[in-house]
Amino acid sequence: MSEILESGYKVKTLFKEEITVKDFIAEGGQGAVYKVDYRGEEKALKWYKKGSLGNNPEAFYENVKNNVLKGSPSEEFLWPLDITEWTDGTFGYVMDLRPSGYAEITQFMLTHVRFSSYRAIIDAALHIVSAFRALHNAGYSYQDLNDGNFFINWQNGKVLICDNDNVAPDGTETGIIGKPRYMAPEIVLGKNKPDSLSDRFSMSIILYILFCLNHPLEGKRYLVAGLTPELQEKLYGSEPLFMMDPxxxxxxxxxxxxxxxxxxxxxxxxxxxxxxxxxxxxxxxEKPSSRPKEIDWIKALTRFRSEIVPCTCGNEIFTKENEPCKCDSCGKVINIAFKLELSEYSIPAVKDSRIYRCQLGVCDEKDALSPVARVLEKRDAPGVLGIKNMSENRWDAVTSKGMAKKVASGDVVPLKNGIRFTVFDETVMIKSNN
Amino acid sequence: MPSINSLTDVPRKELHVFYVLDTSGSMAGQKISALNHAMEECTEALKTLAKSNGDAKLKVAVLEFNSGCKWVTINGPEDLEEDFEYEYLKAGGLTDIGAALKELNSKLSRHAFLNSMTGALMPVIIFMTDGYATDDYDKALAEIRQNRWFSRATKIGFALGDSPDVKMISEIVGNSEAVIKTTDLDLFKRLMRFVSVTASMLVSQSHTTETESSGRHIVSLAKEDLNVPQSANVQLNDNQYNKEPDPVPDNSTWDDDDEW
Structure with a gap:
């Protein structure tokens, strides 16, 4: 491969800092990543192979530089913090080191790592969708969304998105069209260049993989003996067909x-x-603009999260309309004592149930995942549940006996049949299931 | 709801990297040593890549030819995610490349090496020779060219040492620009590693509008990245010697079976 940077190697950056290479971390297709000293802190340096700077290396450099100057759209991105000067026909950029406890999606695909729960999968999906919402909202598109871009914490579903070097203002041609198997059909067919709508298609592929550990377009047809480039074009481009198409x-x-x-x-x-x-x-x-939007995903995923109830054996149960159900691991029957009726559906009110802003009527997309309420167990009385106002707004509540009350931010309302409260002009009703 | 621990890894296509290596008597000495070291480095690099490859299951098969030919990977293609140790080869004998082509042809079939339940991607085939054929390879070459796996493979050739038959190796890989000629054994090792890694990772890399999977493309990337001298270029008029037919438009269908 290219010359490996020696430990102790120094290089200057855009912000006139000096980076010192400490250790080699890993090698990828485009180059290598090193642990470096930057402003007295340990950071990561991505250093490109000369041959992988694309058709227009100067434009590529300028794009990364612009991303450095503009700053990260959300905390999920391992965003370029600084960029080196051109050195011997190539360059690199500085970013935060990946903390421990995170693994690449590929490691989940190969089951070298597994999520600790379905809730963790849903949280990972929510972090991914919400990061792309922020990115698209800031006028960027990612352009090269694939399984190699994500580091996920298998315990809590937190996500870090790397390889932000092709992120560019939506509609910019960077020369990169994406990774095979993850490109949207119009990109595979050369009808369009990557944009935020093709990002949405690639993102859906990732989300399906997280839940089902299969590629959504690789059903029986994928199993053909020899997958030629022509057949790949059909599979992902001209004749894409979802393996679960009813x-x-x-x-x-x-x-x-x-x-x-x-x-x-x-x-x-x-x-x-x-x-x-x-x-x-x-x-x-066929019609990129008809793809589900990030907010549609956030709504569906938050509802899904609300409907998962943990069993005492540790298993998770996907409840349906708050009906009693049996744990398919230990056989215990789970009774859901209370539910929270929202305008469009109701969710089980069990310990740690949450209501997010997007579950209550129309909201600004950036607030979609703001917590509104959370069900807690009384500290000195296990089994006694209450719902805490996690929002900054005061709720207008009505007790089961019809008395008006105010619920300040941080206050807890006991779970009792008939209590209702109004938040963001939407009414939430607590109902007993028995 | 299914336990997360009960789910299995994602189905992947197999991607085979074939090495067809000259171990004739003329390879004795530093050349066979360089080849062994190069192969050791290649297989180590591929093993590392295989362990985190969500796009394909990487396998390697090594065929050596001298007086006749022999699979070094005697149990068929080896899974690079498992323990695989490259065994050093010894030099001796003739240069029966025709025998190697015949043997390779017989194994490039869904009824032989390419028999995975999930199917395979188009293989990568890397040829290396330092001399002239000692058997009649024309017939074997004509036959293997009819093999669709072979004709669609990413083929790269190395012509090593002072007197390799660059025409023959160009004919085999189908394009003189997919051949690298060198006497520099250290450069040869680095090139072998580069083309092995690059060719097997093409399916896992982000593409530009210019990306191709041809051997010619990979060789040009290698030359750029490793500052390869001009003398490594094989400049032939491909029309004069290359009898590879134009690629037949692929009209295979999802249910295609026997022909593969």
């Missing part, structure tokens, strides 16, 4: 090879199935 099973799941999809899909709630079906429908493949 009307056409010619690319359906193979009973052995795609067992993951078969077992997970049947347990997913209808609204999650629907958003995947909408993401990979013929219409979504």
């Amino acid at each position: 009307e056409n099973d010619s690319n359906g799941p193979h009973p052995v090879v795609h067992k993951n999809s078969i077992v997970v899909w049947q347990c997913l709630p209808d609204y999650i199935k629907k958003i995947f079906l909408d993401s990979f429908s013929k219409k979504a493949c």
